[in-house]
Amino acid sequence: MSASDLSTVRPATGGATDALRRSNLATVLGLVHREGALSRSELTRRTGLNRSTVGDLVAELARLDLVEVDDAPAAGGRGRPSPLVRVTGSVAAVAVNPEVDAVLVGLVGLGGRVLKKVRIETSTARSVTDVVTLASAGIAGMLAGESGTHIVGIGVAVPGQVRLSDGMVKEATHFGWVDEPLAELLASATGLRAWAANAAVLALRAESAFGAGRGVDDLVYMIGGASGIGGGVISGGRLLTGAAGYAGEFGHTFVATDGRPCPCGSHGCLEAEVTQAELLEAVGLASAQAADLADRLVETEDAAALAVARRAYGYLRIAARDAVNVFNPSVVVLGGFLAALYRGATAHGAADLLSEVVRSSREGVEVVEAQLGADQLLVGAAELVFSELIADPVRALARVA
Numbered sequence: 001m002s003a004s005d006l007s008t009v010r011p012a013t014g015g016a017t018d019a020l021r022r023s024n025l026a027t028v029l030g031l032v033h034r035e036g037a038l039s040r041s042e043l044t045r046r047t048g049l050n051r052s053t054v055g056d057l058v059a060e061l062a063r064l065d066l067v068e069v070d071d072a073p074a075a076g077g078r079g080r081p082s083p084l085v086r087v088t089g090s091v092a093a094v095a096v097n098p099e100v101d102a103v104l105v106g107l108v109g110l111g112g113r114v115l116k117k118v119r120i121e122t123s124t125a126r127s128v129t130d131v132v133t134l135a136s137a138g139i140a141g142m143l144a145g146e147s148g149t150h151i152v153g154i155g156v157a158v159p160g161q162v163r164l165s166d167g168m169v170k171e172a173t174h175f176g177w178v179d180e181p182l183a184e185l186l187a188s189a190t191g192l193r194a195w196a197a198n199a200a201v202l203a204l205r206a207e208s209a210f211g212a213g214r215g216v217d218d219l220v221y222m223i224g225g226a227s228g229i230g231g232g233v234i235s236g237g238r239l240l241t242g243a244a245g246y247a248g249e250f251g252h253t254f255v256a257t258d259g260r261p262c263p264c265g266s267h268g269c270l271e272a273e274v275t276q277a278e279l280l281e282a283v284g285l286a287s288a289q290a291a292d293l294a295d296r297l298v299e300t301e302d303a304a305a306l307a308v309a310r311r312a313y314g315y316l317r318i319a320a321r322d323a324v325n326v327f328n329p330s331v332v333v334l335g336g337f338l339a340a341l342y343r344g345a346t347a348h349g350a351a352d353l354l355s356e357v358v359r360s361s362r363e364g365v366e367v368v369e370a371q372l373g374a375d376q377l378l379v380g381a382a383e384l385v386f387s388e389l390i391a392d393p394v395r396a397l398a399r400v401a
Helices: 003-007 016-035 040-047 051-063 128-143 182-190 199-210 276-282 287-299 303-327 336-347 373-391 393-400
Strands: 067-070 084-087 091-098 102-109 113-121 150-158 161-163 168-172 177-180 194-198 219-225 228-235 331-335 366-369
Touching: 016 040, 016 051, 016 084, 016 373, 016 393, 040 051, 040 084, 051 067, 091 128, 091 373, 102 128, 102 373, 113 128, 113 373, 128 150, 128 182, 150 182, 150 199, 150 373, 150 393, 161 194, 168 182, 177 182, 182 194, 194 199, 194 373, 199 219, 199 228, 199 331, 199 373, 219 303, 219 336, 228 303, 276 287, 276 303, 276 336, 287 336, 303 331, 303 336, 331 336, 336 366, 373 393
Parallel strands: 091 150, 150 194, 219 331, 331 366
Antiparallel strands: 067 084, 091 102, 102 113, 161 168, 168 177, 219 228
């Protein structure tokens, strides 16, 4: 879509009226993005707007090529069926997730659909320059055949502490990064706008929008990956970010008095005591086979492997106990290798994850595995990009036209 195309649908600047229309466009696009295809009558019901206003908003989003309208959906009830509105496949975001063993690059469409992904294997932790070079090459290859797709930006899921205001990586201990402007460097290398945030928080956003946390107002999320353990909290329907966006570092929960040294400078942190590499080695898997960890832990009868899993699960129980006692969620979602550990441990008769939580706090709390699997980080990274697009579709598209 060109800038001239956008000018034909840009609302006239009319102060409060213009602001209200932009807000309504965001509401409609956000609903279709998160909920999937919705009838125009359902959009009218959910927004509380009148039918003609919703019709105008949908028409404008269609002209922006953000939604498409099926005027003759299959009839399923009485009367004339309402047109069905769904996101188009022509707008996408690039998602990047650097890890200590690979750089994952994906193309994600509106609606949280992962369209393509590639894993670029590496053997050691890398500098920011290395990551930018690898990611840029992966992006270029992925977009080579995407002439019909409008790319609205890059979202980066970083296993470290990232300042939300500008995507500055303040600290990523497993890479040895301190104050690295990753988003800025990637934007300069690719010519695309870029955002960055903590990987675990982005995975939480993905699960909250499209997965196991959908519709849950009070949620604790914990995820384990090659670079460590992180997480996040939703309380009262709001993501808890902290003053600068660093909240949710469950990997640095203290779990062992005589614990191992942690890259953060402390000892006995959860992510120092419980690692993906150790669990994979215990069951004879390579890092690229992490997706098979849950099945292997469930199937194994090897005493040494079971001992490793039992020790790790004990530490996970301590961290989960602390999180539930502090935040009082209704759901605990486990992602990455923590979900594999949970499934494997419980298959072998391990104690309930939350049995040592204060009784009143654990009543009714459900423990579930993340639903999006390995895609959750890519979907979450794309949400960084789509959040601006959805908040003001016309302005966001004009900036990348």
